[in-house]
Amino acid sequence: MEAGTAKLVDGVAPEGTDYVVVSWTAADGTTRTKTVPVKEDGTWSRDLDGLALGKTTVHLEAFSGDESVAESEVEVDLAVSDLTATGEFSADVDEVAHITGTASPNTSIVAFHGDRPIQTTMTDAEGKYSLAINPPNIGGPYDVRVEQHIRGEVASMSDVQLDYGAGVSISSPSNEDTLDPDEALAVRGQAQAGTKLKIFEAGKPDQPLKELVAGTNGYATVIQGLEDREYKLVVQGVSKGYNVTSAEVTINPGKSTVKQPTAQVGFDADVTQKAVVSGEGAEGATITVKDGAKTLGTASVADGKWSLPIDPIGPGQHTLTVEQTGIDGTQTTTAVADFGDAVEISGPTGTVTPGVVSVTGTGQDGATVTVTGGAEPVTTRVEDGTFSAEIELAPSDSAKTLTAQQRSKGNLSTSDSITVTPNGAQTPQAVDITEPSSHTYKPNHETTVKGTATPYAKIELRFQWNDTVYGTAKADKNGDWSINRAFGPASTYELTATQTRVDGTTSASTRFTLAPEDLTNKEVVIAGPADHHYTPGEQTRVTGTATPYAKIELRFQWNDTVYGRATADANGNWNIIRSYGPTATYELTATQIRPDDSRSLSNTFTLAPTGVDLPFSLTTPAKESTFEPGTDVRFTGTGTRGATVTAIAPAWNNNTIFQTKVDESGHWEIRRSFAPGITYDLTLVQQPADGDPTSITGIRLTPSS
Known part of the structure; x- marks a missing residue:
């Protein structure tokens, strides 16, 4: 079908x-x-x-x-069979009611209570069915509609009324009756005959105080041994169709043997710490703290005491409800948590003058208040209920939002905001140069020039020689400004600062003299290279000292041409690098032009080549010269590197007077003393390792006495 x-x-x-x-x-x-x-x-x-x-x-x-x-x-x-349906209750109250009947074989049977389906089954091959109906757990008639569904549609239906009979009621004791201590409690009421009854304290169904079965006239029983405290008693009955109904009654309302809880609210001196609600209570009880309907937290009573840190709940006074549970019923008390005043800004308002602005307001004594919206956050403290914070507001035509954030006792954070526009008229201030107060600078070192002007004015620094801007700055909120730059090495400056204010007006400072620190004039000296030699074709560094910052000019012996330039540093040191050669021996001089334009000439510095052969010569003594008997005479000259130089006396059978070698720089030297009373006629002979000898004749040394 x-x-x-x-x-x-x-x-x-x-x-x-x-x-x-x-x-x-x-x-x-x-x-x-x-x-x-x-x-x-x-x-x-x-x-x-x-x-x-x-x-x-x-x-x-x-x-x-x-x-x-x-x-x-x-x-x-x-053929569709008509649906039949009959409600049935078992004599055993623990059995649910059933609806049985017939319909077309192998079709769907659905039971409804109102529009809610409550049970479904299928007919068997003979068209029979049975529906187990879960109890409504209320007394009285219970209407059920049974439908036969074929191909998703209702083929036929039938209405069945299951009468579960009256539910349980309590006639004695009356609600909120009071018993004397140790008095027995008589409980009477109505229930269907055969109803299984259980009397227990609300919330404790597994701990029945009494169990009985109702008779034809209802039920009655006596309960002994109740404590002298409040009870909420439940009489619960299971009647036909396993239908469970109950009734409740309260006796000894408000009575309790449980210790009442106490509560108070404390705040730490450290405002970042939470408020603490604490007190005493019944051992092992659970304490629940509420602010209105909102639960703030729970704590357990240990050693008769309890404590609960709570999150901040807003400024002002809050009456907290403290509930104690878990021992016997619920005990309550209250406590007041006063979180104090919220922060509120009272000024400024509207348009303000750029610069330092005072933000004032009210708050909780001892709390810290941080004001933001300026150049940087400023933190202050509330004293006697008020606060004041100095913040910086740069010039702007746009509105600025200033916010005060207060951290007060119990870690409570409150805030307030206002809007101001920092474009109010400024009081014009003159621009002045005030530092360095010594009016001096260290040449070629960074010097800080400072001054004052109208706050936020743009500053331009000029010297006396032209209109060039040599430094810029912007005055701060107090009108202070500074410019860092180097001066020198030796000029005396006349500085002028020009300010351009926020409103576009300008003004200039008086001139400020800036002179170099005292310089000591020194002589110019050529000091290196220490060996007085150069290598032909390579760079040679000539070094020396002079007056600090003096200009150095290097010349040779042959003319007035400048062959190198340098400037002495702060310590007076200078150097010039250039090449020399290939064979010349240079007589160097250095001229210095000091910062005060005075001049001086250095020592003459001999610079000879190294690594080349030089002509054979006698530099000292002169060919015709005298000597001091017994004192060494210094013989020097030039020649071929590695050659042997021998002094002989032709008049004395060419006896050798002295002998030496030419060094790698092409120079030779020897010292020798001579006897008194003798005039020496000498010839110098140079013998290279390879090649012919050469000689210098006509050398006469005469004793001076």
Whole structure:
């Protein structure tokens, strides 16, 4: 029936029939046609589908080839059985009620209470069904509608009323009756006969004070041993259909043997610490602290005491409710938490003058207040209920939001904001240069020039020689400004500062003289290279000292041409690098032009080549010279590197007087003393390692006395 199917069986066709055409109208209104072949014995069968509920006429037509030889009709009936439903209760109150009945076989049965489905099942092959109905747990009639569903639609229905009878009630004691200590409690009431009853304290159903079964006149019992405290008693009954109903009554309202809780609120001197609610209570109890309907936290009573840090809950006074539970009922008390005043800004308002602005307001004594919105945050403290903070506001035509954030006792944070525009008129201030107060600078070192002007004015620094800007700055909130730069090395400056105020007006300072620190004039000296030699074709560094910052000019012995320039540093040191050579011996002089324009000339510094052969010569003594008997005479000269230089006396059979070698720089030197009373006529002979000897004659040394 649910699928809408049937089967034609035991079909017989006339002799000679080849096939049978079966046709019917389906449930969806369409005509369905099927061709069924006929067996040799003339029998045939066919499955039908899509059948509507109720009766359907099926047309049969037999064919031999293309010729119809017979027709017939058969009626198929998918009959829907009417739904029956009956409610039943078991004698055992622990059994739920049942609804039983009949309907079409193998169809869906659904029970409803109102529009809510409460149970479903299927009919068996005989059309029987049974529904177990969960109890409503209320007394009185309970209406159930039972529906037979076929193909998703209601085929038939029936209404059943299950009467669960009266629920449990309490007639004695009256609500909020009071018992004397140790007095027994008589409990009476109404319930259906056979109802299983259990009397217990609310919240403790597993700890019954009494269990009994109701009789035909209800129930009555006595409970002994109750404590002298408040009880909320529940009488719960299980009646037919496992229907559970109950009634409640309170006795000894407000009585308790439990210690009442106490509570107070404390604040730490450190405002970043939370407020603490604390007090005493019943050992092992749970304390719940509430601010109105909001629970702030819970704590346990240990050693008779409890404590609970709470998050800040806003400025002002709050009456907190403290509930004690877990021992016997609920005990309550209250405590006041005073978080003090919130922060509030009282000024400034509207338009303010750029610079240092005073933000004032009120707050909680001892709290810290941080004001933001200026150049940087400023923190102050509330004293006698007020605060004041000096903040910087740079010039602007845009509104600025100033916010005061207060951190007060109990770690409470409150804030307030105002809007101001820092474009008010300024009082013009003159621009002045005030430092360095010594009016001196250290040449070629950074010097700080300071001054004052109208706050936030733009500053330009100029010297006396032209209109060039040699430094810029911006005055701060107090009108102070500074410019760092180097001066020197020796000029005396006349400084002028020009300010351009926020409103576009300008003014200039008086001139400020800045002179170099005292310099001591020194002589110029050529000091290096220490060996007085140069290597031809390579760079040679000539070094020396002079007056600090003096300009140095290097010249050679042959003319007045400047062959190198330098400037002495702060310590007076200078150097000039250049190449020399290839064979000349230089006589160097250095001229210094001091910062005060005075001049001086250095010592003459001999610079000879190294690594080259020089002509054989006698530099000292002169060919005709005298000597001091017994005192060394210094002989020097030049020659071929590595050659032997020998002094001989021709008049004395060419006796050797002295002998030496030419060094790698092409120079030679020897010292020797001579006897008194003798005039020496000498010849110098140079003998290279390879090559012919050369000589210098006509050398006469005469004793001076």
